[in-house]
Amino acid sequence: MKCAVCRGPAVIDLRRHNANFCADHFLKFCRDQVVRAIDDHAMIGLGDKVVVAVSGGKDSLALWDVLVDLGYDAEGMTIGLGIGDYSAASTEAAVAFAEGRGLTLHRVDLREDYDYDIPTASAVTNRVPCSSCGMSKRHLIDKAALDGGYDVVATGHNLDDEAAVLFGNVLHWHTEYLGRQQPTLAERVGRAGSGDGRRVFPRKVKPLVRLAERETAAYCVLRGIDYIVEECPMAEGNRHLRYKEALNAVEAASPGAKQAFYFGFLDRAASRFAPDADGADEELPACGRCGSPTTGDVCAFCRLVERVAGREPVPVELVRPRRGGARRRQARTKARS
Amino acid sequence: MKCAVCRGPAVIDLRRHNANFCADHFLKFCRDQVVRAIDDHAMIGLGDKVVVAVSGGKDSLALWDVLVDLGYDAEGMTIGLGIGDYSAASTEAAVAFAEGRGLTLHRVDLREDYDYDIPTASAVTNRVPCSSCGMSKRHLIDKAALDGGYDVVATGHNLDDEAAVLFGNVLHWHTEYLGRQQPTLAERVGRAGSGDGRRVFPRKVKPLVRLAERETAAYCVLRGIDYIVEECPMAEGNRHLRYKEALNAVEAASPGAKQAFYFGFLDRAASRFAPDADGADEELPACGRCGSPTTGDVCAFCRLVERVAGREPVPVELVRPRRGGARRRQARTKARS
Numbered sequence: 002m003k004c005a006v007c008r009g010p011a012v013i014d015l016r017r018h019n020a021n022f023c024a025d026h027f028l029k030f031c032r033d034q035v036v037r038a039i040d041d042h043a044m045i046g047l048g049d050k051v052v053v054a055v056s057g058g059k060d061s062l063a064l065w066d067v068l069v070d071l072g073y074d075a076e077g078m079t080i081g082l083g084i085g086d087y088s089a090a091s092t093e094a095a096v097a098f099a100e101g102r103g104l105t106l107h108r109v110d111l112r113e114d115y116d117y118d119i120p121t122a123s124a125v126t127n128r129v130p131c132s133s134c135g136m137s138k139r140h141l142i143d144k145a146a147l148d149g150g151y152d153v154v155a156t157g158h159n160l161d162d163e164a165a166v167l168f169g170n171v172l173h174w175h176t177e178y179l180g181r182q183q184p185t186l187a188e189r190v191g192r193a194g195s196g197d198g199r200r201v202f203p204r205k206v207k208p209l210v211r212l213a214e215r216e217t218a219a220y221c222v223l224r225g226i227d228y229i230v231e232e233c234p235m236a237e238g239n240r241h242l243r244y245k246e247a248l249n250a251v252e253a254a255s256p257g258a259k260q261a262f263y264f265g266f267l268d269r270a271a272s273r274f275a276p277d278a279d280g281a282d283e284e285l286p287a288c289g290r291c292g293s294p295t296t297g298d299v300c301a302f303c304r305l306v307e308r309v310a311g312r313e314p315v316p317v318e319l320v321r322p323r324r325g326g327a328r329r330r331q332a333r334t335k336a337r338s
Numbered sequence: 339m340k341c342a343v344c345r346g347p348a349v350i351d352l353r354r355h356n357a358n359f360c361a362d363h364f365l366k367f368c369r370d371q372v373v374r375a376i377d378d379h380a381m382i383g384l385g386d387k388v389v390v391a392v393s394g395g396k397d398s399l400a401l402w403d404v405l406v407d408l409g410y411d412a413e414g415m416t417i418g419l420g421i422g423d424y425s426a427a428s429t430e431a432a433v434a435f436a437e438g439r440g441l442t443l444h445r446v447d448l449r450e451d452y453d454y455d456i457p458t459a460s461a462v463t464n465r466v467p468c469s470s471c472g473m474s475k476r477h478l479i480d481k482a483a484l485d486g487g488y489d490v491v492a493t494g495h496n497l498d499d500e501a502a503v504l505f506g507n508v509l510h511w512h513t514e515y516l517g518r519q520q521p522t523l524a525e526r527v528g529r530a531g532s533g534d535g536r537r538v539f540p541r542k543v544k545p546l547v548r549l550a551e552r553e554t555a556a557y558c559v560l561r562g563i564d565y566i567v568e569e570c571p572m573a574e575g576n577r578h579l580r581y582k583e584a585l586n587a588v589e590a591a592s593p594g595a596k597q598a599f600y601f602g603f604l605d606r607a608a609s610r611f612a613p614d615a616d617g618a619d620e621e622l623p624a625c626g627r628c629g630s631p632t633t634g635d636v637c638a639f640c641r642l643v644e645r646v647a648g649r650e651p652v653p654v655e656l657v658r659p660r661r662g663g664a665r666r667r668q669a670r671t672k673a674r675s
Contacts, residue, residue, distance in 0.1 A: 171508050172588065172595060174602035243591050247584040251509065254580050258509060265511035273610040 013219050016256035024223050031220045034211035035067045042185040044206035049152040051075040054142050055098075055106065057091035059228045060157030062098050063217040064209055066224060068155065069104065075155070078145050080138055081110035083118025084130075085317035087234055094229045107149070109141050116310040119235065124315040125308060130235040133305055140293065140302035146203035158207040161214045164259040165244040167266055172244070179274035183267070184210045191284040191294055201285060201294040210263070234317065350556050353593035361560050368557045371548035372404045379522040381543035386489040388412040391479050392435075392443065394428035396565045397494030399435050400554040401546055403561060405492065406441065412492070415482050417475055418447035420455025421467075422654035424571055431566045444486070446478050453647040456572065461652040462645060467572040470642055477630065477639035483540035495544040498551045501596040502581040504603055509581070516611035520604070521547045528621040528631055538622060538631040547600070571654065 002011040004023035011021035015030075022030055039045050051068060055061045055077040068075040079095040082088045092108070099106035112118045119137070123130035146154045158166075163182070170178045189202040209217060221228050236242065251258045285294035290303040299307075339348040341360035348358035352367075359367055376382050388405060392398045392414040405412040416432040419425045429445070436443035449455045456474070460467035483491045495503075500519070507515045526539040546554060558565050573579065588595045622631035627640040636644075 172599045174599070174606045176606050240592070243588065247587050250584050250587070251580065255577070262509045262511070269511045269513050270611075274607075 012223070013216075015216070017213075017252075017260055019256075028220065028223060031063070031212060031216060032067055032071065035064075035208045036071065038184060038208050038211045039206075042183075042206070042210075044185050044208055045073060045153055045155070049074070050150065051153050051155050052107070052142070052146050052149065052151040053077045054138070054154060054156045055079045055095045056157070057094035057098075057229045058157070059218045059221045059226075059230075060159050060162075060209060060214065062094070062157075062226050062228045063212075063220045063224075064155060064157045065098070065104070066226060067220075068208070069102070075104075076151075077104060077106040078142060079106060079108055080141055081108070081112065082134060082137075083110075083112045083314075084120060084233060084235055087229075087231060087317070090231070091229045094227055097227060107145060109145070111137065112314070115306050117306065117312065118314060120317040120320045121312055121315045122305060122309045123235070124320045125312055126305070129239065130320065131239055131241075133309075134235070136301055136305065140300070143203055144291075144293065147200055151203060153204045153206055155206050155208055157209055157217070159209045159212050159214045159217055160259055160263060161245055161248070163207065163210050164248055164263045165241055167263055168244045168248055169240060176274050177276070179271070180276045183271065184208075189285075189294075201287075211260075213259070235320070349560070350553075352553070354550075354589075354597055356593075365557065365560060368400070368549060368553060369404055369408065372401075372545045373408065375521060375545050375548045376543075379520070379543070379547075381522050381545055382410060382490055382492070386411070387487065388490050388492050389444070389479070389483050389486065389488040390414045391475070391491060391493045392416045392432045393494070394431035394435075394566045395494070396555045396558045396563075396567075397496050397499075397546060397551065399431070399494075399563050399565050400549075400557045400561075401492060401494040402435070402441070403563060404557075405545070406439070412441075413488075414441060414443040415479060416443060416445055417478055418445065418449065419471060419474075420447075420449045420651075421457060421570060421572055424566070424568060424654075427568070428566045431564055434564060444482060446482070448474065449651070452643050454643065454649065455651060457654040457657045458649055458652045459642060459646045460572070461657045462649055463642070466576065467657065468576055468578075470646075471572070473638055473642065477637070480540055481628075481630065484537055488540060490541040490543055492543050492545055494546055494554070496546045496549050496551045496554055497596055497600060498582055498585075500544065500547050501585055501600045502578055504600055505581045505585055506577060513611050514613070516608070517613045520608065521545075526622075526631075538624075548597075550596070572657070 002014060002021045003009065004011045004026050005020040006026040006029075007023060009023045012024050013027050014021045045051060051073050053061060053065045053068065053075050055065060057079065065075060065077055077095065077099055079092055081092050095106060096108075098104075119130050119134045122133040122137075126133060142154055142156075145151075163184075167179075167182060169175075170182060184207045186202070186205040188200050188204040190199045191201040212220075220226075232242075248259055248262075285296065286298075287293065288295045288300035288303055289298050291300060293300045293302065295301070339351060339358045340346065341348045341363050342357040343363040343366075344360060346360045349361050350364050351358045382388060382405075388410050390398060390402045390405065390412050392402060394416065402412060402414055414432065414436055416429055418429050432443060433445075435441075456467050456471045459470035459474075463470060479491055479493075482488075500521075504516075504519060506512075507519060521544045523539075523542040525537050525541040527536045528538040549557075557563075569579075585596055585599075622633065623635075624630065625632045625637035625640055626635050628637060630637045630639065632638070
């Protein structure tokens with residue numbers, strides 16, 4: 002197995018590119034893919050201040066590493082989710098990475114700063130943990146970007162993530178989500194009062210959309226980045242992982258299928274689901290508590306905090322989904338709502 | 339396990355409907371689903387003459403049986419494809435069904451009538467067999483419908499078929515195919531000279547789209563219909579079957595996922611891919627040989643016949659795809675085209 006570039010011994014084969022690479026040319030391949038994603042989708046401009054959403058996993062650490070390597074002004078932000086040992090180890094990996102490279106890492110901790118954690122939120126709301134987790138992370142990273150004057154939020158979503166999300170959106174024909182599934186979401190301005198008073202959502206970009214998760218893992222190994230290998234114990238058995246498995250079966254038989262699926266969508270289908278230009282420019286009202294844009298009086302984050310803050314912490318083991326448990330809990334929740 | 343209707347002993351459980359049925363109420367369920375599909379999608383009008391494309395498998399025989407049972411004027415047509423024992427047994431099942439019920443079955447045989455068969459066509463053109471097979475069947479059923487004065491062609495595509503085709507079209511974002519994937523395709527008129535001189539494509543309908551293939555099989559068993567159980571030996575390992583497997587995995591975890599995928603598409607997405615109304619009305623030129631509508635001078639069917647008719651028959655075993663063989667052959671064909 003020889004490197005497609007230098008014919009030296011290869012360390013990885015990329016079936017969908019029908020190519021093998023040595024360590025150096027694989028790292029270059031990864032950087033080139035990020036550069037191309039940034040260019041193709043107008044992700045980061047010259048002199049932009051970037052904040053990277055860092056979980057401590059392979060994707061976010063690889064992303065931060067590549068962005069710094071490419072010369073971007075990229076700081077990190079990590080959120081302590083309170084998911085037992087998993088969260089502790091994740092934060093540790095993020096801190097170690099930042100300290101080892103002298104990078105700035107901003108930290109928020111749900112329990113310390115808002116008096117709740119994800120297992121407790123899941124138990125109290127009786128919803129799958131991924132629901133309050135995703136919403137909390139989106140709210141806090143948006144807030145950090147606006148408060149801190151960052152131009153853009155970068156997240157580590159890779160090709161497998163985006164293809165699986167797209168598959169889920171297509172399976173249910175969530176046309177509204179399909180209209181928003183883009184590698185770059187433009188910032189939005191409005192009358193809500195958060196941040197600098199005009200921007201209500203920061204620009205959000207996914208520079209790893211051209212890399213598969215096997216590739217970001219290999220990138221970290223070759224760069225000597227210690228990342229947390231475990232998947233979140235609360236996500237076990239969730240739909241997203243099932244969609245990944247179904248697409249993995251297709252990809253195994255037809256290498257490149259995921260890439261064709263995701264980029265074919267962007268090229269030939271996404272615009273058919275684009276929201277009305279009118280609707281997109283509409284000014285969102287501000288949350289009465291925190292000033293974030295919301296469709297109601299109080300935003301979903303403030304409502305969650307109000308409901309779960311200060312409640313007796315529930316250990317992760319008690320809400321960890323058993324086999325089939327997540328589905329059953331979701332089914333019950335849906336029937337009630 | 340009790341019947342959801344009469345509380346008698348159930349013989350089948352339908353997870354996606356969260357219901358079990360006894361034999362009688364399951365047969366009623368199947369008929370009701372066909373009636374609803376016909377109504378919802380304006381498939382067959384009062385007094386329409388129907389021709390059913392009959393393969394001898396569970397779907398086409400169940401379809402013919404239900405349509406006759408519902409009082410439709412439905413004759414059958416079957417095509418001898420020359421795929422060894424499989425085709426012989428398929429034709430036998432179709433003939434036995436028609437004779438047992440005193441129904442009219444029209445027969446075409448590729449080798450007798452056009453001097454080729456599918457294995458030979460596949461070997462000579464060096465393409466996957468499903469390619470010449472699908473095209474030949476479409477051409478001959480259209481021709482039979484126009485020549486015979488039938489108002490509508492009914493095919494046995496079931497929910498699993500349509501969901502798998504949709505998955506394939508979505509994976510590749512074949513927007514043109516997505517624009518045409520409908521349970522009812524309206525007839526088209528034009529200047530091509532086939533049939534009655536005005537209609538160039540007959541109306542085509544899929545009345546089984548609300549039934550899964552497990553259900554059409556159960557229908558046949560309960561109605562005492564002898565159908566050919568084997569899958570086509572030449573289709574083994576093809577993409578369509580892989581897409582079915584991927585969706586089966588999703589369906590197993592989320593019963594109803596396929597139905598939501600397919601009908602959600604029809605409800606909320608299909609119109610976004612609809613062809614230009616202008617283009618659809620455009621008059622297609624007629625094939626110089628057979629008068630069928632075509633985009634070139636000679637239609638694809640006449641070109642295939644010209645290329646393969648009279649060639650030494652190739653036995654099915656010689657072109658039967660080995661594991662992975664279909665994919666490799668297709669890859670080569672693509673690279674060449």
